[in-house]
Each structure stands twice: as structure tokens, then as C-alpha cells.
Amino acid sequence: MNFQIVITFFLVLALSVSSLSQTPFIMIDSLSGKAETQRESKSKWQFVSTGEKLYDNDVIRTLPVSHLRLRFADSILVFLKSRSQIQINLLRSTNKVRCHITLVTGTTFINVSNSYIKKCKCELTVHSSAMTACPLDASFLISAKPDKFVELQILQGILPINKIKDRSNHYLGSPYKILIGFNNDPIQHSALLEQEIDSLKNWIPSGIIEYIMEKQLIKSRRNFEILNGKLENKCLFTLLKNESGYKGSWDIQKNMTVFLAQRLHRSDTRINTEIIDTMVNDPVQLASLKKARFLITGEIIAFDIIQHAEITTQADEYRELRIARVKLNITLTETQSSNNLLSNTFTGEISQKRKKENDWETVKLLPFDLQDSSFSTSILGQATIQALDQTVENIIPILEERK
Numbered sequence: 001m002n003f004q005i006v007i008t009f010f011l012v013l014a015l016s017v018s019s020l021s022q023t024p025f026i027m028i029d030s031l032s033g034k035a036e037t038q039r040e041s042k043s044k045w046q047f048v049s050t051g052e053k054l055y056d057n058d059v060i061r062t063l064p065v066s067h068l069r070l071r072f073a074d075s076i077l078v079f080l081k082s083r084s085q086i087q088i089n090l091l092r093s094t095n096k097v098r099c100h101i102t103l104v105t106g107t108t109f110i111n112v113s114n115s116y117i118k119k120c121k122c123e124l125t126v127h128s129s130a131m132t133a134c135p136l137d138a139s140f141l142i143s144a145k146p147d148k149f150v151e152l153q154i155l156q157g158i159l160p161i162n163k164i165k166d167r168s169n170h171y172l173g174s175p176y177k178i179l180i181g182f183n184n185d186p187i188q189h190s191a192l193l194e195q196e197i198d199s200l201k202n203w204i205p206s207g208i209i210e211y212i213m214e215k216q217l218i219k220s221r222r223n224f225e226i227l228n229g230k231l232e233n234k235c236l237f238t239l240l241k242n243e244s245g246y247k248g249s250w251d252i253q254k255n256m257t258v259f260l261a262q263r264l265h266r267s268d269t270r271i272n273t274e275i276i277d278t279m280v281n282d283p284v285q286l287a288s289l290k291k292a293r294f295l296i297t298g299e300i301i302a303f304d305i306i307q308h309a310e311i312t313t314q315a316d317e318y319r320e321l322r323i324a325r326v327k328l329n330i331t332l333t334e335t336q337s338s339n340n341l342l343s344n345t346f347t348g349e350i351s352q353k354r355k356k357e358n359d360w361e362t363v364k365l366l367p368f369d370l371q372d373s374s375f376s377t378s379i380l381g382q383a384t385i386q387a388l389d390q391t392v393e394n395i396i397p398i399l400e401e402r403k
Contacts, residue, residue: 024090024097025053026072032203033066033082054088059104061085067203072099073122079109079204102127103150107143109204110135111212112157130182133161136281138174139212141200148182153192155209156216158284158338163187167345169297169331171284173338174216219285231335234272235399236292237261238283240328244303250368256300256328259370259384263392271399287335294341294399295333301345302327305360305380308351322358324350324383330391332398341398348386352379 028035028050036045040057054060054070062068062080070078076099080086084106091098099122101108112124112135126133129148133140138157145151152159154174161170165182172178175192200209237260239253246252254277261273280286287295308321325347332342352358358379366375375381 023055024092024099025055026070026078026088026090026099028052028054029069029071029077031066031068034063035066035068035080036061036063056088056090059085059087061104062106072124073097075113075122076124077111077208079111081107081109081203084108096123098123098125100125100127103142103144105144107141109139109141109200111139111208112137130165130180131161131163133159135159139216140174145179150180152178152180153196154178155192155197156212156219158282167329168343169299169329170340170343171295171297171331171333171338173284231288231293232272232291233270234274234290234292235261235264235294235296236283236287236290236335237273237275237296238280239275239277240297240330241299242303243299243301243329244327246300246303248364250364252300252303252368255368256384256388260296260328260388260391263388264395267392267396268399284333284335284338287333293335293402295335296330296395297333298328298330300327301329302347305358305363307354320354321351322354322379324348324352324358324379326380326383326387328387328391330395332395334402341402342394344394346387346390346394348383348388348390350379350383350386 028048031048031050035048037048037052037054038045038059040055045061048060060080062082062084064082066082068080070080072078078086078101085104086108087102087104089100089102091100101110101124103126110124110126124135126135126142128142128144128150130150133142135157138159139155140157140159141153141155143151152172154172154176156174158174159172161172161180162168163170163180166184170187172187175197177190177192177196179188197209197213237257240257240260242253257275261275265271265273274290274292276283276286283295283297302325305322305324308323327345327347329345330342331340333340356362363378363380366372366378368375370376370381370385376385
């Protein structure tokens with residue numbers, strides 16, 4: 001009996017390891033007309049058919065009067081319109097499969113219904129000339145336009161994007177049509193018209209479009225009921241992601257978020273704050289559920305003490321300095337409209353002489369706590385306070401305008 005249990009255990013283990021070691025792929029789910037693929041390291045294009053698999057670094061394009069559908073796991077569908085081309089990159093880590101799709105030319109429609117397949121998390125990132133999108137539960141069309149412009153038609157869900165030119169983060173709502181350029185101009189919004197939605201049915205099954213719009217309608221009704229339950233004068237914070245090079249023992253994601261929330265509340269006690277310290281698929285929707293009027297998201301993109309040497313123009317003085325730099329990328333979103341009221345980078349930078357107390361080896365031993373004077377008066381503590389104060393000084397006037 002024990003022998004059978006042991007054999008069963010090792011069989012399950014072997015199957016699990018085998019499953020994880022499989023090369024990830026995207027399946028050509030359906031094809032109307034003709035399409036070609038260029039395999040990795042190959043220059044020749046070859047015709048493809050339904051049921052074929054695409055692997056890492058493969059490129060696929062549709063020919064005139066043709067369109068196809070790709071399936072990634074059970075949660076992601078990618079539709080490619082006529083005369084369109086995308087490149088596919090597939091990466092597997094310990095417990096995730098990451099799919100990167102780069103739109104080269106033409107138009108693609110993407111429907112992401114969830115983030116999980118069995119026990120393996122599948123993540124999708126969509127790249128273009130002007131922005132990068134990371135859909136978790138959204139349905140949207142993306143088209144390449146002249147002069148590196150990109151048009152998005154968001155039918156359902158909230159789409160988190162990163163604008164390439166200025167690295168600003170945005171949460172785009174639905175149903176809207178949005179034009180994004182490779183420049184510093186603001187994103188241009190307009191309502192998505194019914195005829196534009198209907199035109200998708202020319203190359204995407206109408207049942208899929210109708211299901212997506214019904215899903216959006218259900219969400220809209222739910223949000224309407226939530227919003228008409230009177231939103232509170234509250235800011236919901238999600239954890240500021242650590243995108244810096246800091247890998248030390250301090251929990252800078254949580255603590256920096258707490259510091260920012262505390263300073264915002266102290267600047268205006270009429271604004272209540274709440275922090276969500278778990279991963280959130282749709283932070284705007286969660287803010288609505290929490291009846292918060294505003295949402296603050298962002299990243300810590302610099303958190304460091306660096307060495308700096310300088311010499312005067314007369315070359316008669318040489319100095320070595322320590323520079324503490326804290327940089328925050330912050331987005332303020334209005335829950336009801338899903339509009340970004342602010343998306344900016346705030347930097348705290350303090351320069352001091354080269355002393356033992358300004359070295360990383362000394363500062364890292366301090367508690368990461370602004371209530372502790374040993375840290376708040378340190379070179380890194382001062383840079384942190386400076387970045388937080390800049391952030392709050394820019395947010396408060398915007399909130400005041402909407403009271």
C-alpha cells in the first residue's frame with residue numbers, strides 16, 4: 001500500500017515537472033484566408049493553417065482579405081485583422097508564462113478574460129510604437145497609425161498602459177476611443193460609437209463582441225449603483241511598486257505608501273486614506289467598491305545613495321559627495337470618470353559631504369521610519385521627505401478643486 005502511494009507521488013511529480021518544462025506556445029485557433037509566419041532565425045515566410053503553434057520570437061502576418069484568431073492558454077484571445085503583423089515573445093519563469101505581443105503593422109483585437117490557467121499564471125503585455133499595455137481583464141482594439149501614433153478602442157474593462165515617451169502610467173476606461181502619440185501631448189479621448197463597435201463584427205465573431213459588451217454593461221450598472229451610493233471624500237492607495245534597484249531589507253513598497261498616505265491626510269484632514277496592500281487587477285473598480293472618490297497608484301523608480309566627485313572650473317578644488325535620490329512616479333485617478341487627474345514624477349535629491357553617516361553601510365542600519373529622527377534627518381530620509389512633500393503639494397490643489 002505504501003509502495004503504491006510512493007509510486008503515485010513520484011508519477012504526479014514527474015508529470016508536473018514535465019508540464020512546467022514544456023515550451024510555451026500560442027495556438028492558431030481559426031483562420032479565414034491566408035496568413036504567413038516567419039519562424040525564429042528564419043528569413044523565409046511560410047503559410048500557416050489552423051491548429052499550428054507559434055513559439056518565442058515567431059512573427060505572423062495576415063494577407064489581404066484575411067484574418068485569424070490566436071489563443072493563449074484559455075484566457076487570452078488575439079484577433080489579427082487583414083494586412084496586419086505581430087511578433088510574439090514567450091517567456092517561462094518558475095510559476096508564470098509571460099506572453100509579449102508587439103504590433104508591427106495593422107490592427108489587432110485582444111480579449112483577456114482572466115489571468116490564470118490551471119495553476120500556471122499567464123501574463124500578457126502588448127507593445128506598440130507609443131505605449132505598452134498590461135491587460136488583466138479587458139477587451140480592446142489597437143491600431144498602428146502614421147507618425148508612430150496608436151489608436152485604442154476599449155470595449156470593456158480598465159486598461160493599464162505606460163506611455164513610452166514620458167514613462168507616464170495611465171488607467172484607461174471603457175467604452176472610449178483613445179489616440180496616443182509618441183510625444184508629450186496629452187492622450188486624446190472620445191466616446192466609442194455604436195457603429196465602430198458593430199464594424200468589428202466584420203472580422204470578429206458577433207457573438208464574442210456581444211458577450212463583451214454585455215459584460216461591460218453589467219459592470220457599468222454595478223458601478224452606477226456603487227457611485228450613486230455617494231462616494232466618500234477618500235483616496236485609495238495601492239502599494240507603490242518597487243521599480244528601483246533597491247533590494248535591501250526595508251519594505252519600501254509598503255512603508256513609502258504609508259508615508260505618502262499619512263502626509264496627504266495631515267495636509268488635509270478632510271481627506272481620508274485607505275491602503276490596499278495586495279495585488280489588484282482593477283484598482284479603479286476596487287476604488288468604486290470602497291466608495292473612494294480618488295485612486296493613487298505609482299512606482300518607486302529611484303531609491304539610492306550614490307557617490308559623486310566634482311572639480312571646480314579652476315581645477316583647484318576636488319570634492320567627493322554622497323547624493324541620496326528618491327524618485328516617485330505617481331498617478332492620481334478620479335474614480336467616477338476613470339480620468340487621470342495627475343501623472344508625474346517627483347524627485348527628492350540631497351547632496352552632502354562624504355562622511356560615514358552618509359554611506360549606505362551606515363544608513364541601511366537605521367529604521368526605515370520617518371517618525372524616527374535618526375532616519376528622517378539622514379541623507380536618505382531627507383530625500384524621501386522631499387519627494388513625498390513634492391507629491392502632496394501637487395495632489396492637494398487638484399483635490400481641492402473637486403470638493
